[in-house]
Amino acid sequence: MKKQKVTENIKITRDVPVSMRDGTILYADIYRPDDQEKYPVLLLRTPYNKSDAQTMNYAHPIWYAKNGYVVIVQDTRGRWKSEGTFDPYKAEGQDGYDTVEWAAHLPDVEPKVGMYGFSYAAAVQLLTAAERPPHLKCIVPAMIGSDGYNGHVYKHGAFALALNLSWTLFVSQDEAFRRGKWDWLREISFNTAAIQSLYHYLPLKDVPAVKEELTPFYQKWLEHHVRDEYWDRYSMQDHYEKINVPVLHIGGWYDIFIDGTIENFQGIKKYADAKAASEQYLFIAPWYHMPWSRYVGELDFGEHARNRIDEIQLSWFNRWLKDEENEWCQKKPVKYFLMGSNEWREASQWPPPNTINTNYYLHSSYKANSINGDGKLSIHLPEKEASDIFVYHPSIPVPALGGRSGADPVLTPMGPKNQLPIEARNDVLVYTSDILEEDVSVVGDIKVILYASTTAEDTDFVVKLIDVHPNGNAYNVAEGIIRASFRNSLERQEPVPASQVIKYEINAGAIANVFKKGHSIRLDITSSLFPTFDRNPNRLVKPGSATAADFIAATQTIYHGGRYPSHVILPIVKEQR
Template sequence: MSTYDKNQKAEFVPMRDGVNLNTIVTLPEEGSPWPVILNRNPYPFMQADFLEQAKFWAGHGFAFVLQECRGRGQSEGEWIPFVHEIEDGLDTLNWVIEQSWSNDRIGTYGSSYSGILQWSMAEHLPPEVKTMFIAVAGIERYKQLYMNGMFRHDLFTAWAIWNAGYEPLLPQDTLYREALSVKPHIEMDQHLFGHTLPWYRDWVTEIDPDRPFWNTGFWADLKEVPCKTKIPVMIIEGWFDHNLNSSVLSYNKLPESVRSESCFLIGPWVHTEDVAGDLDYTNHELWVPKQHRAALQWFNHHLKGEPFENVDLKGKVQTYVIGEGRWKSWDGWIKNNSVARYELACTQGPIHGLTLEKPFAGTSVSYAYDPSNPVSTKGGAALMNYLSRAPDACRPASVYQDAPGTRTDVISFLSEELEAPLQISGPITTHLTVSSDAEDTSFTVCIMEQFADGTTCNIRDGITSLRFRNDRTSPYTPNEIVEIEIELWPILWTLRKGSILRVDISSSNFPAYHAHPNIAGSWALQEEMKIAKQTIYTGDIRSSWIEIPVQ
C-alpha cells in the first residue's frame, strides 16, 4: 500500500484468479461509514482526471473507489479489452462490501468503456448496489463499430492505436495516418506495432451482423443486459457522441418498472460530454461540466435518500433542442406530431431540387466514385480521433460545410427557403433508388441546414454498403437498380425560418467510415480499389426522398 494523502490510499485488490488490480480509495474527511461510488477504467493516461473526480465525490460525502482494469496502469494481468471485466467488476464490488468504510449503499459510475463495464455486470449486481450512472456508453457493439457494413475508422482504429498495449514502431504523431493507409488494412497492427491485435482483427473482419461473433458470448449477452436490469439508471448522452444510438437502444430495453425510475439526459455534446464544432449551444451547461449537478442529485437520492431538487430527473427523458437553446422533458421517449416528406428532384444544373411535391418526370444523375480520393469527413457523431488533438483530426459535431457543387462526386439537393421553422424530432430516414456498375459499393447521405447568410452546418449523416443495405445481408448484381433505406440517428433540431434544407448524396465519408473499395468481400482484406459509376434516380416511378419527423 502506498499513501497519496491522509484520505487517499492505493491497494492491490485480488481477483478470483489471483491477479491483483490497482485500486485507489478516496475517503471523506469524517462520518464513516459512507456510501460508495465505484469507477473502473482502462485509461492510465487519464489517472489525474479521475483522481480529481475522486476528490469531488469525497468532498460531497462519498467514498470513491477508482480501479485500473486488468493489465492497465499498475494492475497485474494481461490486457484484452472486455475480457474478464464481469468477473473483475463483481469481485471488486464484493471487496468493497467487506470494507469497514462502506455502509453497503453503492453506486457505479463512469463513461465510455467504464459505462460498458457497468452494463456488463448489471444482471449480476449484489443488492448493495442501488443505482448506476452511465455516460456516453452503449451495449450494441456491432452498431457501434459498423453502420450498414461500413466500419467506423475514426472511432475504432484510433481507439485501437491508443490502447494497443504495445510500443509503436513509428513516431506517435504518424500512427493514425499510417494506419489508414495500410493495405490490406488487417496488417495495420503488425505494421505499426510488430504484434497482432486479435481483438481488432475480429472487429475489422467480422462485417456481417449475423455472424456468431456478434450473436454468441459477451457481445450477444451485453445486448440483452438492459432487459434484465433491476435498479434505476441515469444515462447521459450527447447528440454528437458515437454511442448515442446504442444508448437509445439500451434505455428503451429497460423494463418499464425500471425505466419509470430512471433518467435519460441528452445534450448537444460530443464524447467528452462537452460542446464542439461551429455552433453556439446556449444553456447547454445546465447540468455543469460532466453533468456533475445531475450526478450529484442522482447519487444523493439513491445512496443518501435525499429528495430530488429537479423532479424531471426521475422517470424522464430530458433533451436539448438545437436551434432553440432550451431543454425539453419527455415521458417515455421523444415524440413527433407528423412526418414531412421531401422528394429529391434531379435537374439539369449542378444543384438539384428538394421539394414537398413529387417530381413528375423520372430523372437520374450519375457520378464517379473513386475510393482513392474519398470525400473528407466534416463533422458528425462517428468521430473520436479529435481527442488526440492532432492538428489534422476531423472536427466533431456540427461544422461549416463546403458549398454545393464543390466536388463532382457529391450531389446536392436544396429546398426553397423555409417559410416557418422546421422542428426535427427524432430520426430522419433517407430512401434512395440507386444503381452502381460495381459488384459492391456504398452510398452516403448528409442532412444540413443552410442559414440565411449562406453558411451551412451538418445535422445528421449516414452510410450504407449495398451488400448490407436495408438492415440485412443482400446480394448485389452490377447495374441492378435497388432501393436503399438509411435511418439516421435521432436528434432534436429546429431549422430557422428563412433557412434552406440541404441533402448531399455521395459514396464516401472518410475517415469517419472506411472508403469502400468497390469490390465485394471483406474490406479489411482488400488491396485493390476500383472506380465506380453511381446513379441516383428520382421522379414519379423511381423516386428518392427523405422523411423528417416533425413537431
C-alpha cells in the first residue's frame, strides 16, 4: 500500500483553455500540489461556475489537492467562461472525453483520471464514461436520474414544475449575463426571488422571465410532453452496456432522482461487462438534493447522517487511482441509511434479500376524507365496503409539504415535513394503521394499487406514505403520482373513460424506513402535489398550454372493497443484528 501524503502548498492556475474536437474552447481551473511529484487527476465538469466548484456539498478543490491530487474544475460548454452554446447534455459525452484525455496528458500528472460532481455534473460523468476515454479510471455521480423524461422533467406524465422552472431561471441568469441583457437579468433575479407566486402563472409556456432566446430547452420540454425520440439524448439507460469503469452512485431518500440513481446502479450491473458490473457501488443517505446534512426538512437524522462524502470520495479515489488497499476492496456493494433507526446498513443487493412484500389494504366505514374520517390501513383483505369520494379542482390544489423535488429547499418542496395541515382537507383521503406493537422495517420499492374512477377525461392521482409519530405529527416518507391519461404508456395519452373503475399502479419510489413501535403507517391519497408537479386541468391539454379557463372540477372515487381491494405494497425486511 502506498503511503498517502498531505501537502499544504497548492498552486492554482485559472482559466486554462481546453480545445474540444470541434474547436470550441472550454476553460478550467487547475489546483495542484506545488512540488515536483506526479499526481492523478480529479475532474469536475460543471455548468454552475467553476469558481464555485459545487462547494454547496463538497470540500473546496484545494482540500482534495492537499490530499495528493491534481484537481481540475471546468465550465461546461456555453456556461460561464467557456465558449459555445449551452444545450443540456448534447455535447457532454464528447466534451468529457476530450477533457479527460487532455488532462491525462498534462505535464507532471500521473495519467489516471477520476470524476466527481452531483446533479448535472453527475450526468456529465456517466455520459463521459459511456464514451470510454482510455485514461478515465472511476467516477462518483451523485443525485442524478436514469432518464431525462420520466423521473426528471416529467414523472409518469406529470410535469415536474418546481424543479424545471427554478432550474430554468437559475440557468438563464448566466445566459443573460453573458449576452449583456441587464434588464432581463434584473427581471429573472426578481422573479426567482418570487418564484412561489410564479408557480401559479399560466400558461406555463408564457411564464414571465423565461426567455426562449436564453433557455430554448424549456419550451421544448413542454412541447415534448410524451416520451418520444427527443428524450433519447437525456437518457442514461441507453448507455449502461458502455460503462467500463468503477462507479460509486450516491443518492438521497428525499431527492427527486433517487429511483433513477438506483436504476443506474442496477442497470450497469446488469448490462456492463463482468468486471465493470462487479465494481458498481450504491450509497444512499437520508438527504435531499442540497445541501447534504443530518438536518433534512423538519427532522434531525442524527450524528450518523452527517455529510462525510469528501472522506468517502477520497478513500474511493485512493482505491482506484492510487491502488490503495482500503475498505473498497472488501466492501458490500450497497450501503444505505435506515431512517427511523437512523443507522447505516449494508447489503449485497438492492433491495436487500429476504424482503417480503406485504399488502396493506385501504378501509373505511363511512368516509376517509381528512384526519376527521375513519380511513384505516391494515393487512386484512376488505370485504364489502363503501367507496371514498373527493373533489379535485385545479384552482385549489393540495400544496406539497416537503417531499422529493430538487434544486434548492428554499425554492422547491423538499424533505420530511408534518403533513397535518393538508390532512385537514376533505380533498385528501387519509388511511392510518393501528398503532404498531413492534418495529416495522420497510426497505425497497413502494407501490400502490389503486382502483379509482373520475368524471374527467384526464386527472392525476397522488399517493403519499406517512410515518405517524406518537405525538400525532405525520412525516412524509415517499410519494408518487400518475397522470391518468398515461396509465398505459408514457409514449401516448389516452382519455379516461368517464366514471369507469380503472386499476392504477403508482410507483412511490424506494425507501428505507423503520416505522417504530408506537408509530403508525399512513397512506394519503389526493389529486395534486403542487408545485412539485403542475396542476392537471382535468382535460387533455398540453401542460404548457393549459390556462385557468381549462380548469374543471373532477369527482374522484377510490374503491377498496370486494373486487377492488386498493392497497399499498410494503417491502418488509426482518432486521438482522
